[in-house]
Amino acid sequence: MLCPNSSSFTPTLFTLNGIPSLEALHAWLSLPFCSMYVIAVVGNCGLMYLIFREDTLHQPMYYFLAMLSSTDLAVCSCTVPRMLFLFWFNLREIDFSTCLVQMFFVHTVTGMESGVLMLMALDRYVAICYPLRYSTILTNPIIVRIGLATFLRGAILVLPFTFLIKRLPFCHGHIIPHTYCDHMSVAKVSCGNIKVNAVYGLVAAILIGGFDILCISASYTAILRAVATLSSAEAQHKAFNTCTAHITAIIITYVPAFFSFFTHRFGGHTIPHHVHIIISNLYLVLPPMMNPIVYGVKTQQIRESVVRLFGGKRGP
Numbered sequence: 001m002l003c004p005n006s007s008s009f010t011p012t013l014f015t016l017n018g019i020p021s022l023e024a025l026h027a028w029l030s031l032p033f034c035s036m037y038v039i040a041v042v043g044n045c046g047l048m049y050l051i052f053r054e055d056t057l058h059q060p061m062y063y064f065l066a067m068l069s070s071t072d073l074a075v076c077s078c079t080v081p082r083m084l085f086l087f088w089f090n091l092r093e094i095d096f097s098t099c100l101v102q103m104f105f106v107h108t109v110t111g112m113e114s115g116v117l118m119l120m121a122l123d124r125y126v127a128i129c130y131p132l133r134y135s136t137i138l139t140n141p142i143i144v145r146i147g148l149a150t151f152l153r154g155a156i157l158v159l160p161f162t163f164l165i166k167r168l169p170f171c172h173g174h175i176i177p178h179t180y181c182d183h184m185s186v187a188k189v190s191c192g193n194i195k196v197n198a199v200y201g202l203v204a205a206i207l208i209g210g211f212d213i214l215c216i217s218a219s220y221t222a223i224l225r226a227v228a229t230l231s232s233a234e235a236q237h238k239a240f241n242t243c244t245a246h247i248t249a250i251i252i253t254y255v256p257a258f259f260s261f262f263t264h265r266f267g268g269h270t271i272p273h274h275v276h277i278i279i280s281n282l283y284l285v286l287p288p289m290m291n292p293i294v295y296g297v298k299t300q301q302i303r304e305s306v307v308r309l310f311g312g313k314r315g316p
Contacts, residue, residue, distance in 0.1 A: 043292030072288035111154030245298035
């Protein structure tokens with residue numbers, strides 16, 4: 001159903017096509033995604049509750065971890081429930097405005113997730129390079145401000161996506177070959193020139209992801225130099241061991257993210273479309289599922305807090 005608008009057409013509805021060429025397997029594909037989503041919700045809610053409850057976890061490192069959990073929970077909840085309704089009940093239609101809202105929140109929250117990983121790298125840098133000033137540099141007001149700044153950065157840079165989509169004409173196509181409203185997936189349905197969308201999408205990715213990776217790289221370069229100056233191998237191992245969970249989270253998040261980003265723009269003729277769509281969905285649900293597990297396994301204080309929680313004892 002299309003509504004004319006002078007020189008262009010704006011659809012009242014889009015149709016999400018799911019995973020192209022794998023429509024017959026949607027019911028089976030829903031099982032792993034549903035399982036990962038449940039694990040992600042339980043894990044991140046449990047981690048946030050643990051950080052809130054345990055006094056021993058009221059430290060900057062764990063406040064940033066709570067931010068990561070909240071963004072992980074938001075990013076998978078923006079997409080997976082809608083995808084499961086599509087797989088289970090064949091509910092493919094999505095209102096144009098709802099599609100824009102979903103697109104805004106997906107990109108804003110993924111941008112914030114990248115920002116929180118960057119803040120966690122800076123946290124480790126301060127903790128290892130300036131241990132005596134750690135609590136005075138990363139005070140609660142500072143943490144709140146930089147967390148808010150990270151959210152605003154993502155929202156401000158992503159907001160133009162909605163206007164760039166609204167300016168496009170949709171002459172006859174309104175079927176999106178995806179499970180959710182992604183900026184470039186929606187833009188490619190248009191019959192207009194989407195060069196501005198592609199260029200601005202690349203600029204936004206560089207300003208968010210590129211800047212964050214640069215800060216993360218600089219932080220770990222300084223961390224490695226500081227660790228190398230420690231007198232004993234045991235001290236070096238102990239210092240760097242506090243970073244292993246964060247490094248794992250970075251790998252889990254950025255590898256599928258960059259695969260999805262670059263195949264969208266440069267790998268359209270070499271990467272099968274259904275592979276790209278599956279990776280795009282894994283990028284939004286795999287890190288939220290894995291991060292609580294990684295931090296639970298790698299972080300001693302969290303393990304001890306879990307033991308106290310199920311043992312019925314509060315921390316000191």
